[in-house]
Amino acid sequence: MQGGVNGRPAAPPPPPRRAAWEALAEHQRRLADVRLEDLFAGDKERFQRLSFRVAGMLVDLSKHRVTHETVALLLELARAASVAESRDAMFGGERINLTEGRAVLHVALRNRSGRPMLTDGVDVMPQVRAVQEQMHRFSASVRSGEWRGHTGERITDVVNIGIGGSHLGPQMAVRALRPYADGPRLHFVSNVDGAAIHDTLSGLNPATTLFLVASKTFTTLETMTNAHSARTWRVTALGADAAVARHFVALSTNLTAVEAFGIEPKNAFAFWDWVGGRYSLWSAIGLSVALAVGYERFEELLEGAFAVDEHFRLTPLAENVPVLMGLLNVWYGNFFGAETWAVLPYDESLTYLPAYLQQASMESNGKSVTRGGQPVTWQTGPVVWGQPGTDGQHAFYQLLHQGTKLIPADFIVAAKPQHPLTEHHHILVANFLAQTEALMLGRSAAEAGDPAKSFPGNRPTTSIVLEQLTPRALGSLVALYEHAIFTQGVVWDVNSFDQMGVELGKELAKRLVPEVQNGAAVAGAHDGSTAGLLAAIAALREGRQP
Ligand code: G6Q
DSSP states (O other), X not given: OOSOBTTBOOOOOOTTTHHHHHHHHHHHXXXXXXXXXXXXXXXXXXXXXXXXXXXXXXXXXTTSSOOHHHHHHHHHHHHHTTHHHHHHHHHTTXXXXXXXXXXXXXXXXXXXXXXXXXETTEEOHHHHHHHHHHHHHHHHHHXXXXXXXXXXXXXXXXXXXXXXXXXXXXXXXXXXXXXXXOSSEEXXXXXXXXXXXXXXXXXXXXXXXXXXXXXXXXXXXXXXXXXXXXXXXXXXXXXXXXXXXXXXXXXXXXXXXXXXXXXXXXXXXXXXXXXXXXXXXXXXXXXXXXXXXXXXXXXXXXXXXXXXXXXXHHSOGGGOHHHHHHHHHHIIIIISOOOEEEEEESOGGGTTHHXXXXXXXXXXXXXXXXXXXXXXXXXXXXXXXXXXXXXGGGTTHHHHHHSSSOOOEEEEEESSOSSSXXXXXXXXXXXXXXXXXXXXXXXXXXXXXXXXXXXXXXXXXXXXXXXXOXXXXXXXXXXXXXXXXXXXXXXXXXXXXXXXXXXXXXXXXXXXXXXXXXXXXXXXXSOHHHHHHHHHHHHHHTTOOO
């Protein structure tokens, strides 16, 4: 069995997963030395058989170290783990987020079917539609100039203040859809480091700037600190607390805290506890996207996601692309000892996609306790990382090609660019193709004539080809990953929908803030290192040597 867990040797999960798991381990031993080029040579239809079309995307899984038998065994594992039943429980509004006792219904936010979606017997769709209408009206009025600032000027700049799930999705989508941007300029402030809000505000005019305070809980230290600084900046410039009304809106589930901050209820856009932070792009948290590109485009994003939701919900597991993608991650993570997974979009517009997926995956599946509360003895979520190609080719791809680690990688490209520089796009696509081919084929020492110039090859990749990076395509792409991550979580038997690690960070920082302010640790409250660091920082701040 590959890969230890928390310093202990890995062991297979108990029944009902165990039999399929052990069969996969045995199968992996037989397949470990089989080369991808031989699998292609032995099956002329391999590309056709292992590449899939879903919601306008082509997803090629043929460059993976799998045979018919591998896929069959992985599907057996998915069945043993009740992937289909768990998926149906999510769409059925069951409280599958067990530790927080919540349903997981972000799919309702992009339900374009007119079908009700129930949780606890209540259809959530009327409230979803009401907020969507509010977002539509509001974004249209800001974009048309009907909505004016306190001094009667039109809004030219919008700052989204949020962090984690209330930041990464909107930032990723607004950047990805920049070719469609025809509204106010969007800015994103997440870090509590004062440099972030300070630098952003220094280029802006308080009379024409609108703030979106994006926070599910409306208590997150970073976001509330940034929101208060933004409010002070406004009030200082325009001299009236009343100025807040025309310049601040809130995106939150905590409407009481929103009002306490001074934002009028009519300027609050609600969502609900069944929308996880990292799945909230589709909710009111997406308001920045609607402001940047227009509500109609935001709806296209939802429609793209809906198309994949329908595929995930209705397609048999053997043809279900997010399920297969999720299972491939299990295959490498649990049976080849792969610890990381790279996301490499050949698209500058997808600059923030790796960071977005890093949260989506690592916060969801970076767990070591099962849904039944037992410690896991098998590997769970991989380290997710990446950046747009071709830049990485001149940097970290060296390790992908010749390093000692097996790193499955997803390559993403659009067939048609969003700019007129066709020649650039041809070069980009050529690089996209060259890399996955080279990773697969490698080059033997004999062929290279020098071991240092040889490449082991046999390195697995997924290629995802979009026709063009439209709002719809982006919605589909993100939903594809969400459901692949869901599938992995079910197979690993973890709750993909809580984030106790994030909660801990929030608590610890809050406790330390007064100590940093006072420059002194509470006696006995910390370990020696933390107390020492706190004292050293306080000394340096006062110009003393620690
Ligand atoms: C996401 C996480 C986390 C969260 C942020 C911001 O799933 O829970 O990233 O989104 O901590 O939280 P608020 O939206 O409550 O400010």
